[in-house]
Amino acid sequence: GAVVSQHPSWVICKSGTSVKIECRSLDFQATTMFWYRQFPKQSLMLMATSNEGSKATYEQGVEKDKFLINHASLTLSTLTVTSAHPEDSSFYICSARRQGVNTEAFFGQGTRLTVV
Amino acid sequence: LAKTTQPISMDSYEGQEVNITCSHNNIATNDYITWYQQFPSQGPRFIIQGYKTKVTNEVASLFIPADRKSSTLSLPRVSLSDTAVYYCLVATDSSASKIIFGSGTRLSIRP
Numbered sequence: 001g002a003v004v005s006q007h008p009s010w011v012i013c014k015s016g017t018s019v020k021i022e023c024r025s026l027d028f029q030a031t032t033m034f035w036y037r038q039f040p041k042q043s044l045m046l047m048a049t050s051n052e053g054s055k056a057t058y059e060q061g062v063e064k065d066k067f068l069i070n071h072a073s074l075t076l077s078t079l080t081v082t083s084a085h086p087e088d089s090s091f092y093i094c095s096a097r098r099q100g101v102n103t104e105a106f107f108g109q110g111t112r113l114t115v116v
Numbered sequence: 117l118a119k120t121t122q123p124i125s126m127d128s129y130e131g132q133e134v135n136i137t138c139s140h141n142n143i144a145t146n147d148y149i150t151w152y153q154q155f156p157s158q159g160p161r162f163i164i165q166g167y168k169t170k171v172t173n174e175v176a177s178l179f180i181p182a183d184r185k186s187s188t189l190s191l192p193r194v195s196l197s198d199t200a201v202y203y204c205l206v207a208t209d210s211s212a213s214k215i216i217f218g219s220g221t222r223l224s225i226r227p
Contacts, residue, residue, distance in 0.1 A: 006159075032212040043203070044160070044217040051212075093159045095215065104150055105207075105215050107159030 003027060004096050006108035013084055013115055020080045021111045023094030029074035030096035034105075035067075038091040050077040084115040120204045120218040127224045134191045136221050138204030141185045146208045149180060149187045154201045154220070163202075164189065199225045 003026040013019050023033055031052045036044040048069055049057040056069035066088075068080040077096075081088055094108045121139040128134045140149065148167050152160035164171055166178040166187070177190040191198060203220040207213045 004159075034215065036217075043219050046214060046216055049212075049214060091157065095159075097213075104162045104165050107152075107161070110157065110159045112157065 004094060004106040004108045006092075006094055006111050008111060009109060010112040011114070013113070015085055015115055016083055018080055018082045019084055019113060020078055021092055021094075021113075023077045023079070023096070023108050025075045025096045025106075028096075028098045030077075031074060031099070032096070033071060033077040034095040035069065035077075035079050036093045036095065038093060038110075044093060047079075052077075081113065084113070086115045089113055089115045119216075120206055122202075122204055122218060122221045124219060125222040125224070127226065128194055129226050130195055131193050134194050134198070134223065134225075136189045136191075136202055136204075136223070137186060138189070138218075139186050140204070140206045143184050143206055144208070147206045148209055149178070149184075150205045150207065151176070151178065151187075151189045152203045152205065154203065160203060194223075194225050196225050196227065199223060 005024045007022045033050040035047045037047050038044045046059050047062045050069045050071040052071045052074055058064045071077040091110050091112050093110045095105045097105045150165040151163040153163050154160040164176045164178045166180050168180050171178045179188045201220040201222050203217055207215045
């Protein structure tokens with residue numbers, strides 16, 4: 001089946017620095033990818049929709065200048081957490097769906113970000 | 117976007133059949149129903165998807181009544197490894213369609 005891969009699986013960074021998370025669709029092209037954030041014991045919260053070749057669409061309450069999304073190719077989207085603070089520590093997950101009818105979403109394995 | 121409602125948690129025992137029901141009263145004509153499983157510190161994993169009636173695969177069955185306002189995920193003969201959070205999602209079949217997660221059901225399986 002289709003695979004969506006994230007890198008890194010975990011990262012620890014100092015407060016004030018920026019961190020980039022990559023999301024790749026390994027065996028299909030994805031014009032649209034989605035980024036989620038998940039806090040402990042909570043559900044996944046959609047942050048933004050990443051569109052290949054155009055600007056991302058952010059959900060209400062998500063700071064676009066803090067969470068920079070780039071979707072430069074049909075197989076890669078990146079999420080950069082800029083000037084990270086401890087409250088940004090979370091589990092970040094990306095998702096993509098194949099083109100076509102009745103296709104399920106595939107999720108990456110997630111990236112655990114810890115800001116110290 | 118259709119909102120889903122599921123029980124927050126459920127408990128069962130190994131070898132039992134577990135049924136998790138999800139309500140989606142505002143489901144639209146173009147919406148499909150998909151169930152995902154998530155283990156701690158992992159991304160959600162696809163279980164099953166359906167539009168109406170019954171769908172069965174090697175791990176689960178999905179029952180959808182005619183009005184499609186609810187659906188039931190059935191897990192036959194659960195094991196300890198089925199302990200996870202299960203999400204019922206409703207979305208259109210477009211690859212650009214947003215997928216919004218509800219609260220999910222935390223299923224605990226005991227020996």
